[in-house]
Amino acid sequence: MLSADYRQLEMRVLAHLSEDxxxxxxxxxxxxxxxxxxxxxxxxxxxxxxxxxxxxxxxxxxxxxxxxxxxxxxxxxxxxxxxxxxxxxxxxxFPKVRAWIDKTLKACHQDGFVCTLLGRRRYLACITSELQTERAQAERQAVNFCIQVDLHSGVLCLITELR
Known part of the structure; x- marks a missing residue:
């Protein structure tokens, strides 16, 4: 069995996505x-x-x-x-982090979904909700989805390589 520690992996994915x-x-x-x-x-x-x-x-x-x-x-x-x-x-x-978040949210508001590096999409119907709380939740989900799914995809690729 192998044990690995990828420190600050979410921050590393954010750095990659934002290119900061x-x-x-x-x-x-x-x-x-x-x-x-x-x-x-x-x-x-x-x-x-x-x-x-x-x-x-x-x-x-x-x-x-x-x-x-x-x-x-x-x-x-x-x-x-x-x-x-x-x-x-x-x-x-970290100004490019702000720019990436803004770009991600703008695309989500426009398209109704976000897309990861590998093309996975998450549709967020509430992104255009009249209710601020629903819209804010969808915005949080949009940003988090991109980071978490790309992180998961990367770890899955590593595990596959190890097998």
Whole structure:
């Protein structure tokens, strides 16, 4: 039996999909990815107070799953405006991630579905819902589907190769 640990795999898929050079560069460095991001962030941000690794990790995964400022604030025990500042700062650090999310959502609103790298589609009827909560859920599902299915496809290919 083989055991493998693909660290920060969701972040790696996001980096690939978004083609964000800075995110790719940070993922290629040795050591703890979230600590590396935290250190880079603290060195370059005059806006934020010291941000700790745990907050950065929760923020990164929150971005992946479409978490808004209110949910992030609750999770990190902070004010909503502070959480929004963290989210905005994340997208300043990794602008191509924001661009990829926006492009994915625009295509989904236009076509009614999202498509993965290997061509798998997920239709999201609620993407054009009049109800904001339904539309927001479909938007979260659109982004998450692309990341999770591409991740799953990659792992499945690796398992197949190992057999």
């Amino acid at each position: 050079a800075k995110l790719i560069s940070l993922l290629q460095k040795e050591g703890d990815f979230f600590q590396t991001v935290t250190d880079a962030w603290n060195a370059s941000s005059a806006v934020l107070n010291e941000v700790d690794r745990n907050k950065v990790k929760q923020l990164c995964y929150g971005i992946l799953y479409g978490m808004g400022a209110a949910s992030l604030a609750k999770q990190l025990s902070m004010e909503k405006h502070e959480a929004q500042q963290l989210i905005s700062s994340f997208f300043q650090q």
